[in-house]
Amino acid sequence: MLEVRNVSKSFYRKEALKDVSFKVSKGEIFGLLGPNGAGKTTLIRVINRIVEPDSGSVRLDGDIMTDNDLIKIGYLPEERGLYGNMTVQAQAMFLGRLRGLSKKDVNAKIDYWFDKFGINDWRKKRIEELSKGMAQKVQFICAVLHEPKLLILDEPFSGFDPINVELIKQELIEMRAAGRTIILSTHNMKSVEEICDRVVLINEAKKVAEGKISDLQAERKGGLYAVRFRGSMIAFVNALWTGFEVVDKDILGDDKFVVRLKMRGTSSFEDLLKVLIGQVQIEAAWEVLPSMQDIFIDIVQPVEEVSDEK
Amino acid sequence: MRNSLLIAVREWKERMGSRSFILFSFLGPLVVLGLIYLLFAFGGQNKKHWNVLISDPANIFDNKILVQADEGITYSFADGYIEIDEFRDGKKYQSYDALFELNEKVYTNKIGHIFFREAPSVRIQTMAKFHVERRLEEIMVDEFTDFTIEKYRMIKQPLTLSFHDVFDPENESKDLLGWAGYFYGAIIFVFVFLFGMTVLRSVSREKSNRIVEVLLASVSPNQLMLGKIIGVGLSALVQFVVWSLIIGAGLYFMRENLFIDLLDASKMDIIEMASQSGGQTYQDQMYAAYEYNEFVKLVYNKVDFGFMLGTFLMFFIAGYFFYGALFAAVGATMGSESDGQQFVLPLVILLCLALYSGYYVLHYPETTLASVLHYLPFTSPVVVMVRAAQGYGDHTYEMYMSLMILIISAFAMLSIASRLYKNGILQFGHRVRIKHIFKWLKKT
Numbered sequence: 001m002l003e004v005r006n007v008s009k010s011f012y013r014k015e016a017l018k019d020v021s022f023k024v025s026k027g028e029i030f031g032l033l034g035p036n037g038a039g040k041t042t043l044i045r046v047i048n049r050i051v052e053p054d055s056g057s058v059r060l061d062g063d064i065m066t067d068n069d070l071i072k073i074g075y076l077p078e079e080r081g082l083y084g085n086m087t088v089q090a091q092a093m094f095l096g097r098l099r100g101l102s103k104k105d106v107n108a109k110i111d112y113w114f115d116k117f118g119i120n121d122w123r124k125k126r127i128e129e130l131s132k133g134m135a136q137k138v139q140f141i142c143a144v145l146h147e148p149k150l151l152i153l154d155e156p157f158s159g160f161d162p163i164n165v166e167l168i169k170q171e172l173i174e175m176r177a178a179g180r181t182i183i184l185s186t187h188n189m190k191s192v193e194e195i196c197d198r199v200v201l202i203n204e205a206k207k208v209a210e211g212k213i214s215d216l217q218a219e220r221k222g223g224l225y226a227v228r229f230r231g232s233m234i235a236f237v238n239a240l241w242t243g244f245e246v247v248d249k250d251i252l253g254d255d256k257f258v259v260r261l262k263m264r265g266t267s268s269f270e271d272l273l274k275v276l277i278g279q280v281q282i283e284a285a286w287e288v289l290p291s292m293q294d295i296f297i298d299i300v301q302p303v304e305e306v307s308d309e310k
Numbered sequence: 311m312r313n314s315l316l317i318a319v320r321e322w323k324e325r326m327g328s329r330s331f332i333l334f335s336f337l338g339p340l341v342v343l344g345l346i347y348l349l350f351a352f353g354g355q356n357k358k359h360w361n362v363l364i365s366d367p368a369n370i371f372d373n374k375i376l377v378q379a380d381e382g383i384t385y386s387f388a389d390g391y392i393e394i395d396e397f398r399d400g401k402k403y404q405s406y407d408a409l410f411e412l413n414e415k416v417y418t419n420k421i422g423h424i425f426f427r428e429a430p431s432v433r434i435q436t437m438a439k440f441h442v443e444r445r446l447e448e449i450m451v452d453e454f455t456d457f458t459i460e461k462y463r464m465i466k467q468p469l470t471l472s473f474h475d476v477f478d479p480e481n482e483s484k485d486l487l488g489w490a491g492y493f494y495g496a497i498i499f500v501f502v503f504l505f506g507m508t509v510l511r512s513v514s515r516e517k518s519n520r521i522v523e524v525l526l527a528s529v530s531p532n533q534l535m536l537g538k539i540i541g542v543g544l545s546a547l548v549q550f551v552v553w554s555l556i557i558g559a560g561l562y563f564m565r566e567n568l569f570i571d572l573l574d575a576s577k578m579d580i581i582e583m584a585s586q587s588g589g590q591t592y593q594d595q596m597y598a599a600y601e602y603n604e605f606v607k608l609v610y611n612k613v614d615f616g617f618m619l620g621t622f623l624m625f626f627i628a629g630y631f632f633y634g635a636l637f638a639a640v641g642a643t644m645g646s647e648s649d650g651q652q653f654v655l656p657l658v659i660l661l662c663l664a665l666y667s668g669y670y671v672l673h674y675p676e677t678t679l680a681s682v683l684h685y686l687p688f689t690s691p692v693v694v695m696v697r698a699a700q701g702y703g704d705h706t707y708e709m710y711m712s713l714m715i716l717i718i719s720a721f722a723m724l725s726i727a728s729r730l731y732k733n734g735i736l737q738f739g740h741r742v743r744i745k746h747i748f749k750w751l752k753k754t
Contacts, residue, residue, distance in 0.1 A: 070527065071528075077523040081516075082519070095528075142524070
């Protein structure tokens with residue numbers, strides 16, 4: 001669907017992107033991650049043809065992108081705005097028409113989306129009369145109004161309350177189901193884990209990781225397991241023999257705990273369950289995988305943050 | 311182009327819907343009409359009532375002079391001779407505005423002297439001269455002829471020498487017409503500046519509220535800039551049409567309803583009128599002609615509105631694109647909306663320079679500098695209007711040459727501005743430095 005091939009971009013002496021390449025498949029939600037100043041926004045601008053790369057190319061469906069392809073893209077930038085003195089309806093009409101829709105089509109789409117988001121009453125309201133969250137909804141609608149094949153969202157959840165975050169997530173999941181491709185740039189790692197199929201992580205202008213979330217987690221798992229049980233903590237520790245090492249524990253109640261531990265030597269998860277059964281009442285046991293937050297910090301932390309993003 | 315058009319329509323609608331636009335569209339021409347009305351009604355007219363003391367020791371006037379009640383002058387007579395110092399400082403003379411000294415020599419040298427405290431208006435001077443002349447005619451006829459006063463006035467043949475410029479035999483007063491051109495030029499600049507600032511504000515607002523990034527994902531920076539300039543320019547054109555209609559209708563209304571007499575007088579030639587004899591109607595007309603002739607004639611008869619409007623439109627449109635592109639580029643290079651403050655001063659200086667160049671050409675139309683300013687795109691819209699109004703526009707090739715230079719410059723400015731716009735529009739919160747501007751100009 002979308003291929004970013006060896007893209008580099010510098011602003012004066014600062015390199016914003018260094019030889020970045022990745023592919024996004026049709027019908028997936030693709031996470032574009034990285035710390036502030038890593039080059040994400042520049043990359044998004046390159047894809048949107050707002051900024052020309054110094055070298056490399058962006059291909060859409062196998063062909064090098066041209067201005068004509070822009071109507072296939074929906075874009076919600078991080079620092080977004082609307083014309084404060086325009087009404088919601090006029091704003092949507094203007095942006096819809098800029099994306100190539102006819103007046104009739106825009107009106108039909110507006111009806112559909114305003115109904116869906118329950119904002120029909122806002123049509124005649126000026127943008128400046130709306131709260132930040134309300135304006136965010138309008139911005140989201142304006143980005144998807146023309147039913148783009150590729151939707152690029154830069155921090156789409158910022159400014160939304162949890163209910164609206166869920167609303168937007170569900171929308172994105174529905175779009176994916178409908179075969180649309182979504183590139184999602186966010187610092188909200190929980191959302192990334194929940195809805196992204198694959199991610200690319202950019203740091204200091206370079207791609208530092210790419211792949212399915214489960215693969216990235218598997219690559220970085222540290223042999224850590226967790227057990228939730230009822231019973232005595234002493235009985236639990238006594239049941240363990242030298243093949244296991246307790247890392248830490250959470251006390252959930254008088255006789256309820258979660259303990260994280262590592263295997264030693266050739267000990268396996270099965271061995272662990274065997275020694276515990278009969279000693280404590282096991283409620284759950286699982287392999288602890290690193291969260292995206294952990295992976296993100298793990299990759300990025302050695303590098304100082306660069307705040308001046310171009 | 312479709313996208314530029316959509317942007318232009320949005321800009322146009324936004325301007326048309328704004329209160330300031332509506333207010334400026336309707337109040338602006340009303341203010342201009344009000345000023346024109348004041349110039350018509352009170353232009354050069356001193357409303358003050360004049361008390362004139364006639365010192366007539368020889369009793370030549372016999373304490374008589376014919377004055378209409380509404381003429382603004384009251385004459386009083388003093389039998390004795392009054393010294394100037396005495397009149398100037400004496401308490402009993404302080405209520406008099408002027409002293410008219412009359413003695414027997416007047417029969418031969420036809421000279422009378424009026425000493426005033428404050429300079430009288432042309433109207434008062436004309437009236438005083440008229441009153442005294444009439445009275446003197448009556449006395450001369452009575453003293454030295456057997457004619458009736460009417461007969462005397464009929465045979466009296468005053469000679470008026472009319473001076474004409476060999477280059478302007480019609481005596482079309484270049485200065486006054488030049489001012490009309492200057493007015494048009496100034497209007498061009500005021501409109502270009504006001505709407506140029508609108509473009510600048512609009513660009514910087516889109517930058518500061520960040521919608522520009524959404525727009526640039528659909529349109530190229532050039533399309534965005536061009537659409538914006540066209541949209542704001544269209545609203546300027548609409549405003550100009552509204553101004554023209556209101557001022558035109560107002561002038562027509564004034565001619566048909568408020569200033570009928572004055573305008574009738576304006577159609578008469580003062581020289582012809584002077585050779586006519588007659589009573590108060592003639593007198594009234596003469597006053598009116600003296601008072602209003604130049605301005606009224608200028609507005610209703612002398613200015614070739616068709617030619618001037620045509621020239622105005624051409625230079626307005628080309629000048630607007632030239633300056634509009636400059637303003638858009640400035641707006642795009644600004645790091646924040648508040649940066650606009652520091653740009654206003656140089657732009658105002660540019661505006662003043664253009665207006666002053668028009669003023670300069672008004673007075674020195676045939677100097678080399680005037681010719682340079684005529685072709686310089688920064689000043690040509692106002693200078694060409696002045697020179698066209700003065701009649702130098704008859705050399706139309708010069709005017710069209712200037713227009714061509716302005717159009718080419720406008721395209722060049724659009725090209726330069728588009729580079730600055732493209733490279734500067736997504737730069738936020740920075741301090742504008744000259745080196746940045748040069749770098750942006752170098753980048754394609």
